[in-house]
Amino acid sequence: MNALVTAAKKEGTLNVIALPPTWANYGTIINTFEKKYGITVNSTLPDGTSQQEVDAVKQENGSPKAPDVLDIGLAVALANTKLFAPYEVSTWSDIPAAQKDPSGLWYEDYGGYMAIGYESKFGTITSLSQLLTPKFKGAVALNGNPTAANAALNGVMLANLAEGGTPSNISKGVAFFHQLKQVGNFNPISATGATIKAGSTPVVFNWDYLNLSSYVGVPGWKVFVPSGVALGGYYAQAINKNAPHPAAARLWEEFLYSQASTGGQNLWLQGGARPVEQQAMTSAGTIDTSAATALPTVSGTPVFLSQSQSSDAATYLATNWANAVG
Amino acid sequence: MAAITSVGETPIAAPAGRPRGMQAGRRRRLNTFRYVVFTLFGAFFLIPLLAMLRFSLEGAKLGTWSLSAWRQIASYQGSGIPPLLSSIEITLELAVITCAVMLVLLVPTMIWVQLRVRWLTRTIEVLCLLPLTIPAIVLVVGLGEIYNRIQRFSLSALMLFWIYVILALPYAYRALAAGLGGIDVKTLSEAARSLGASWFTVIVRVIAPNMRQGILNAVLLTFSLVLGEFTIAYLLLYTNLQVELYSISRNTPNAGVLFSTSFAALLFAFALLMILSYAGRGRRRSRG
Amino acid sequence: MTVAATTKTGVRPSWAGRRPHAPTWVGTVPFLAYVAIFLLWPTGIVVIDALKNPDGAWAFSNVSEFGNPLIRGYFIGSFKLCLLSAAAGSVLGAILAYAVASGDPDGLIRRLYLSVSGVLAQFGGVTLAFAFLVTIGPVGLLFHASWYFDFPWGIGLIYTYFQIPLMVLVFMPAIDGLKVQWREASENLGSSAWQYWRYVGGPLLAPAFLGGALLLFANALSAFATIQAWENQIAYIVPQQISTAMSSEVGLSSVNEASLLALGLVIMVAVVMTIYALLQRRAARWLR
Numbered sequence: 001m002n003a004l005v006t007a008a009k010k011e012g013t014l015n016v017i018a019l020p021p022t023w024a025n026y027g028t029i030i031n032t033f034e035k036k037y038g039i040t041v042n043s044t045l046p047d048g049t050s051q052q053e054v055d056a057v058k059q060e061n062g063s064p065k066a067p068d069v070l071d072i073g074l075a076v077a078l079a080n081t082k083l084f085a086p087y088e089v090s091t092w093s094d095i096p097a098a099q100k101d102p103s104g105l106w107y108e109d110y111g112g113y114m115a116i117g118y119e120s121k122f123g124t125i126t127s128l129s130q131l132l133t134p135k136f137k138g139a140v141a142l143n144g145n146p147t148a149a150n151a152a153l154n155g156v157m158l159a160n161l162a163e164g165g166t167p168s169n170i171s172k173g174v175a176f177f178h179q180l181k182q183v184g185n186f187n188p189i190s191a192t193g194a195t196i197k198a199g200s201t202p203v204v205f206n207w208d209y210l211n212l213s214s215y216v217g218v219p220g221w222k223v224f225v226p227s228g229v230a231l232g233g234y235y236a237q238a239i240n241k242n243a244p245h246p247a248a249a250r251l252w253e254e255f256l257y258s259q260a261s262t263g264g265q266n267l268w269l270q271g272g273a274r275p276v277e278q279q280a281m282t283s284a285g286t287i288d289t290s291a292a293t294a295l296p297t298v299s300g301t302p303v304f305l306s307q308s309q310s311s312d313a314a315t316y317l318a319t320n321w322a323n324a325v326g
Numbered sequence: 327m328a329a330i331t332s333v334g335e336t337p338i339a340a341p342a343g344r345p346r347g348m349q350a351g352r353r354r355r356l357n358t359f360r361y362v363v364f365t366l367f368g369a370f371f372l373i374p375l376l377a378m379l380r381f382s383l384e385g386a387k388l389g390t391w392s393l394s395a396w397r398q399i400a401s402y403q404g405s406g407i408p409p410l411l412s413s414i415e416i417t418l419e420l421a422v423i424t425c426a427v428m429l430v431l432l433v434p435t436m437i438w439v440q441l442r443v444r445w446l447t448r449t450i451e452v453l454c455l456l457p458l459t460i461p462a463i464v465l466v467v468g469l470g471e472i473y474n475r476i477q478r479f480s481l482s483a484l485m486l487f488w489i490y491v492i493l494a495l496p497y498a499y500r501a502l503a504a505g506l507g508g509i510d511v512k513t514l515s516e517a518a519r520s521l522g523a524s525w526f527t528v529i530v531r532v533i534a535p536n537m538r539q540g541i542l543n544a545v546l547l548t549f550s551l552v553l554g555e556f557t558i559a560y561l562l563l564y565t566n567l568q569v570e571l572y573s574i575s576r577n578t579p580n581a582g583v584l585f586s587t588s589f590a591a592l593l594f595a596f597a598l599l600m601i602l603s604y605a606g607r608g609r610r611r612s613r614g
Numbered sequence: 615m616t617v618a619a620t621t622k623t624g625v626r627p628s629w630a631g632r633r634p635h636a637p638t639w640v641g642t643v644p645f646l647a648y649v650a651i652f653l654l655w656p657t658g659i660v661v662i663d664a665l666k667n668p669d670g671a672w673a674f675s676n677v678s679e680f681g682n683p684l685i686r687g688y689f690i691g692s693f694k695l696c697l698l699s700a701a702a703g704s705v706l707g708a709i710l711a712y713a714v715a716s717g718d719p720d721g722l723i724r725r726l727y728l729s730v731s732g733v734l735a736q737f738g739g740v741t742l743a744f745a746f747l748v749t750i751g752p753v754g755l756l757f758h759a760s761w762y763f764d765f766p767w768g769i770g771l772i773y774t775y776f777q778i779p780l781m782v783l784v785f786m787p788a789i790d791g792l793k794v795q796w797r798e799a800s801e802n803l804g805s806s807a808w809q810y811w812r813y814v815g816g817p818l819l820a821p822a823f824l825g826g827a828l829l830l831f832a833n834a835l836s837a838f839a840t841i842q843a844w845e846n847q848i849a850y851i852v853p854q855q856i857s858t859a860m861s862s863e864v865g866l867s868s869v870n871e872a873s874l875l876a877l878g879l880v881i882m883v884a885v886v887m888t889i890y891a892l893l894q895r896r897a898a899r900w901l902r
Contacts, residue, residue, distance in 0.1 A: 020573075047572065048861070049863040051860075052860075052861045055860070060477065061474070063478065065481050073863050076865075145848060148857075148862040149863060152847070187763065188847050188848070189747065190743075190843060190845060190846040194575050200748075314862075314864040314865050314866050318684075322684065322849065325847070325848055326765070326850070352807070356716060359713065363710060364723065367706075371730065371734065377748045378741070378744075378745045378748070380748075431644065432645070435644070435645040438641040439642060442638040452891075458829075458836075460653070461836030461838070461876070463856050463876070464657070464660055464876035464879060465653075467656070467660050467872060468655070468660045468663075469656045472651070472652070492648075546732065550735075550736040551736055554736040554737060557838055557839055568839075571739075572739070572839075585741070585744075596729055596730065600726075
């Protein structure tokens with residue numbers, strides 16, 4: 001580990017990509033890493049998608065600007081394993097077997113459950129069908145295009161599951177949004193932190209760790225998860241096989257999976273996301289208990305979309321989404 | 327093509343002063359029409375700008391006022407992304423470099439073609455129009471390879487100038503062509519050559535100064551273009567002013583600095599253009 | 615050779631006759647090379663990618679994808695938005711241009727509106743979208759209209775914000791070219807204002823007007839940043855779908871689809887710009 005730190009400091013730089021500062025506390029994570037090791041972190045394309053991260057790796061191959069590490073959705077990770085270098089962090093055994101690649105090419109990092117955030121002026125939402133009432137005229141938005149973004153696809157899936165659909169068939173979810181559109185409650189505006197603050201997108205489907213009142217900047221912002229529906233999603237880490245700064249990349253991974261009180265896992269927890277080593281850390285007592293109890297509660301058995309379920313959903317959306325809400 | 331000619335250049339064929347010989351009634355109707363139009367359009371353009379201004383002056387709570395968004399232009403720093411000021415600097419430098427390269431590339435070429443290679447005029451015109459035809463998002467798909475090679479030499483966002491010059495071609499060409507069309511290039515060059523000037527002198531010291539208005543217009547259009555460019559910088563993973571503003575808008579609820587920076591950029595460009603319109607005028611008068 | 619023709623006084627340029635001359639077009643090589651590398655080559659890459667499948671083999675059948683109703687839908691969406699913003703922008707821009715041009719050529723109003731147009735023609739992207747959102751939104755300064763978020767009305771309105779200034783810049787020279795003598799002549803022959811416009815002014819301005827409208831259409835076709843910041847939950851227009859095809863993280867990304875869409879876009883714009891070029895040549899005849 002010390003050799004790794006020395007080698008990384010010698011490299012002096014780390015290229016990261018698609019890490020928005022307000023996403024799962026990445027802002028603090030980057031700052032802490034920089035201060036702790038004195039390594040400059042170059043963060044490009046904070047708003048990028050997982051596919052853009054992988055494209056950047058391919059496009060910039062050989063350039064000193066190429067991303068060193070990736071934080072991507074599982075679908076993209078599974079499709080691009082030939083770009084990654086295998087690496088097992090020192091806490092490898094604390095990552096559940098189902099959440100990592102046996103050969104060490106990718107490993108899940110943090111996740112959350114899909115939820116619906118909304119302004120307190122709407123009272124308290126207790127069921128999904130309330131969103132179809134006139135009170136929500138022009139108010140309900142997704143966090144992006146479900147044929148392009150993982151979070152948005154899971155948003156539609158949340159509606160799907162709440163309406164009685166199954167993970168393999170997203171049609172009920174699309175039908176729900178179609179209904180929303182027909183009663184005039186669907187809001188096509190791109191939801192961002194700024195639009196939420198400005199009040200233009202008062203109801204947004206998004207991961208629970210992105211719906212924290214503190215991030216959203218709107219006092220009284222509430223979160224609703226349909227009862228019995230716990231749609232979860234974890235992202236995954238990977239190291240670029242041709243990383244321009246291989247030692248710094250590995251040190252970054254060690255930092256992210258460190259269970260120290262200022263290590264990556266607890267920092268993610270403070271950002272409202274559930275770290276992958278949560279179970280192990282709870283048993284070992286290294287977890288930040290106050291942050292853990294502050295996590296939004298979900299009821300029901302957690303559902304995680306498999307690769308094939310996710311691609312089936314995507315295919316269905318590709319042909320039907322535009323017609324449903326356009 | 328007489329399309330985008332100038333900002334502030336008075337056309338050669340224009341009548342001096344107000345149109346003569348109009349009856350008073352028609353003049354009155356025309357004036358009413360003009361004032362109505364100016365008011366309506368002025369309102370249309372001003373209102374979103376005023377909304378931006380208001381949001382830029384907003385304090386932490388709705389209804390309070392604060393200049394912090396304006397102060398933040400110089401000090402804003404999101405974690406992991408470069409400070410706002412550095413992206414402003416880079417964009418301004420990029421604009422200057424792009425203007426310089428554009429001029430060096432276009433002015434001698436256009437003059438040379440006008441003088442000696444007239445059969446290429448149509449080709450050059452079409453080539454300069456092409457960037458309008460090929461959307462930035464399309465270009466980027468093909469630019470990846472080229473920029474990969476460029477990145478071996480320099481990682482700086484300033485390397486964007488290579489493609490920005492191309493983007494500026496349609497506008498700059500129009501402005502320069504208008505300027506070139508207003509002077510008698512052939513006579514000037516023949517006179518200079520007969521006095522022993524080399525082609526370099528002819529182009530740089532004889533003809534170009536007579537195209538000053540056109541050159542200034544081209545520079546200004548290029549400048550505005552670089553200040554506003556987003557798509558290519560974003561997709562090539564560089565950070566310029568617009569990309570930074572976009573990141574800020576998506577990741578900060580307190581987007582005040584977004585508005586103050588945009589508003590400042592608009593004001594800056596506007597001030598430049600107004601000054602230009604007076605500068606061009608002065609020169610014209612002094613030439614009699 | 616003009617060189618010989620100007621040496622009536624017997625003074626010859628110092629180096630003439632001592633060196634073999636390269637063909638004159640060699641002077642344009644730097645420009646042509648630059649354009650070839652940074653414009654033609656990336657476009658070529660895109661065109662080729664459009665006709666290949668993900669394995670790299672040729673797949674000319676990709677072109678049949680244009681018949682796919684989904685893909686047709688994107689092009690229809692683009693067409694609708696561009697038609698709306700070009701029509702509104704050109705008519706309103708022409709009116710504004712006329713109002714500006716019919717005043718004092720040196721006056722403040724003309725400078726003001728031309729400078730504003732120069733700045734706003736490049737204004738767009740996330741700041742423009744947000745400015746409109748805070749002006750006419752649920753908590754906007756003005757009213758909130760439910761049609762505002764319907765495609766293409768709301769975004770069409772936003773597009774006119776930069777289409778009108780572009781039209782002013784492009785159309786102004788044409789109006790300036792209307793010689794006042796023509797108006798006087800027609801009045802001397804007893805025509806009314808309506809007859810003047812119907813038989814003289816209108817036909818003279820028509821090519822330039824249509825040319826301007828086409829330029830606006832092409833400008834809107836390529837625009838991406840503004841609508842992406844405004845409403846991106848579905849892909850309404852081709853550039854948005856190109857972006858989805860390039861960066862989808864749910865397994866729907868396809869470089870070939872992106873390139874194919876890009877190819878379609880390029881063809882659409884090329885057709886429009888060709889018509890524009892032909893119209894411009896006709897307009898130029900009258901404005902000399």
